[in-house]
Amino acid sequence: MESPDVQSFLTTLGAHADWFNPSGAVTIARAPGRLDVMGGIADYSGSLVLQLPIGAAAFAAAQWSDDGRVHIRTTDPSAGHGAADVTAPLQDLLGAYADVRAHFTADASRRWAAYVAGAITVLHRERGILFNRGIRWLIASEVPAGKGVSSSAAIEVAAMQALCGLLGLALDGRKMALLCQKVENLVVGAPCGVMDQMTAACGRAGSLLALVCQPAELQPPVALPDGIEVFGIDSGIRHAVTGADYSSVRVGAFMGYRILADIAGPAWPGYLANVTPRDWESRFREHVPERLTGAEFLSRYGGFPDTVTTIDRARAYAVRQPTAHPIYEHDRVQRFRALLQRTPIDSTAMSELGALMFQSHQSYSDCGLGSDGTDALVALVRQAGPARGLYGAKITGGGSGGTVAVLARKGSRGAVGDIAAAYAQQTGRPAAIIEGSSDGAVAWGIRHGESHLRNPRSQSRPRTLGDH
Secondary structure: OOHHHHHHHHHHHHHHHHHHHOOOOOOOEEEEEEEEEEEEHHHOOOOOEEEEEEEEEEEEEEEEOOEEEEEEEEEEOOOOOOEEEEEEEEHHOOHHHHHHHHHHHHHHHHHHHHHHHHHHHHHHHHHHOOOOOOOEEEEEEOOOOOOOOOHHHHHHHHHHHHHHHHHHHOHHHHHHHHHHHHHHHHOOOOOOHHHHHHHHHHOOOOEEEEEEOOOOOEEEEEEOOOOOOEEOOOOOOOOOOOOHHHHHHHHHHHEEEEEEHHHHHHHOOOOOOOOHHHHHHHHHEEEEEOOOOOOHHHHHHHOOOOOOOOOOOOOEEHHHHHHHHHHHHHHHHHHHHHOOOOOOOOOOHHHHHHHHHHHHHHHHHHHHOOHHHHHHHHHHHHOOHHHHHHEEEOOOOOOOOOEEEEEEEEEEEEHHHHHHHHHHHHOOOOOOOOOOOOHHHHOOOOOEEOHHHOOOOOOOOEEEEEEO
């Protein structure tokens, strides 16, 4: 029997049967959001990251259309999307990335559709796939938008997987995730790292996806020990990876990269994360200014290696702390993984894990990516402490709001609920709890759903095509 979320989507598919041709094949894909347990914004600097695929997921159903147009419908236009239905000529999606991006950004109500339609552009440009038929997509997502749990990557991966099902194209999870990152970077125009798409594609339920972002090297997943649970608590403050804070911190980190690379010369290890904390303190730190204007940096160095952000000559950027963050974070994440792999996990190890999360949270704040809401949640977790089964907490993803990840002893759901209630009372903001875990798109596979167009009441299991 299908899980409740699959059954719910099949019911939704039937309710939107008029969106599709009832005699045509429909492919269905599912991709979860993710909870950033450790690593976060250090991904674009080559860090190890540990990500939990959450229970909430995005679904995409896709079908060929013979009208030469791409039609995209979302079932939740209120979630920051704008128009519920977006239609575009297929040919408008087969041009240069900048042109396709401009097509969607010209109208704010249509921007959300770029996360879906971008799959066509990327497969055409990167894989040489020739599209001569239009496509109809239906998107339904339970991953909360703007909460720092990667709703965008879940939609990108589900849409890409469903499209690959139509094409009969078998992509492994890593390749699919890298293509979906291009959707977000080059079509949507958001400068994200790759950990979100990798988790949505390759995650396994109950385990942390371990990824060394150099550029995207999967490590063996890290199973959560039986005595540990990880929750998310939404701060109610909307997060956006396209926000100026995230972008400016990323620019600052790549400025630091260029400065350190010039100092190191041929011995440069390739990524900021490969610089050890000891080398940073003894060799590099004093050569990196706390702040630099874009004009000063460009006059000295000419440019930097990031291809998805640009330097504003008139802006002053923090450089030292954004450079230091991935150096220390990579070290913290490695220690965090080693502690999780201890058997058994005792209270001392739990306290050490929690301390690493608190340190990561503080480093976000030092970069300017904190928020009063996430700080308040972390403070409440620290106050409750091990006596309530709570050991650590940190802001997640791109920061500046969104969700806080909480490390808890198994059976501490009540304590997490009390934290959420206390936060809501203090701030007047609702604090939803994010819990559970589920498989990524590759493990879930691709399924067929055309029977639900012909018989909307049907709850039978759709035919499985197999994993790609």
